[in-house]
Every structure is written in structure tokens, then in C-alpha cells.
Amino acid sequence: MAEDTAANAALIERFYGAFARRDHEAMASCYAPYARFSDPVFQDLNGDEVRAMWRMLCERAIDLELSHSGVRAEGDRGSAHWDADYTFTATSRRVHNEIVADFRFRDGLIAEHRDEFDLWRWARQALGPVGVLLGWSPPVQSRIRGQARENLDRFIAGESEPGSGPTPAA
DSSP states (O other): OHHHHHHHHHHHHHHHHHHHTTOHHHHHTTEEEEEEEEOSSSOSEETHHHHHHHHHHHHHOSSOEEEEEEEEEETTEEEEEEEEEEEETTTTEEEEEEEEEEEEEETTEEEEEEEEOOHHHHHHHHHTHHHHHHTTSHHHHHHHHHHHHHHHHHHHHHHHSTTOOOOOOO
16 A cells, blocks of 8 residues: 555656646656546546547647646655646736646546636636636636637647647647
8 A cells, every 4th residue: 555655646647747748748758548627627537538638738838837736645645736827828818727637547647637717817818808807707607618629629630640740739
């Protein structure tokens, strides 16, 4: 059990180190093939969708700065805090997002990953006045989720076509 705990903490460290370098392949290697991911924007992703999301985010990031802290692991569960600073390309606005991550491990890999952050706080930064006034509302949050899903679906479709690269950031 102590070995699993240390290995799982090291896996979290490896994941965030790779993310800070925008190394989506190293991030993907931390996940089980059947992994699940969810956060306030990208909800209920499975397997290849999880890996595609990180690839899209890493490839489209222009000025991402990432830090992590508070890595904890015990048995088959773990957690960490991470901060991301970047320019949201759709509006060219700077965002500082504070995230709490919870993990569940199986067979030495991440089987479940859930990130929590304040979507209204994110919307206020990323969307400006619209986010300040309406970012708390279910219709605006639903639109944010829908646009993110469309972007991911287009990215995945572009990956599967021979000779095509990632689609431009929305």
C-alpha cells in the first residue's frame, strides 16, 4: 500500500510536469485506456476523448503557465491543486484559473480524474462583461460547455483525417 501511495503521488507529479511542458503524450501515458475525466466545462469524457482534450489544450496553448502543489495520494485516491494562467484565445483575455483535482488510480495509472473550479469566476475573466453579468447563469454555462464540446469534436475529427492537423482555436 505504501508503494502504491508513493507511486501514485509520483504519477500526479509526472502528469503536471508534463502539462507544464505541454507534453500531451506524456500526459496521456499517465491515464488508463478506459480513463474518465470531468470538469465544469468538459463533462464526462472517456478514454480517447480525455487524451484528445489534453492534446487540444496543449497544442492550442499560446502562453500557458502552470503550477501545481499539494499533491496527496493514499491508496487508490489522490489529489492536487493546480493553477493555470493563459490567454483565452476566443476573446484574447487573460485567465487565472485555480483548480482542485481528484484522482482515482487503477493498475498504476489514472482511471478517474475530476477537476473542480469556479466556472463563473472563469467566465468573468475569459468573457469579460458578459461573463460578469451572465456567467453564473445556466444558459451561459451550458453554452460554454457546448462550445467546448464542439471544439473537441472538431479537433478529434481533424485528427482522424489523413494529413489533417489540429483545427484552429475558436
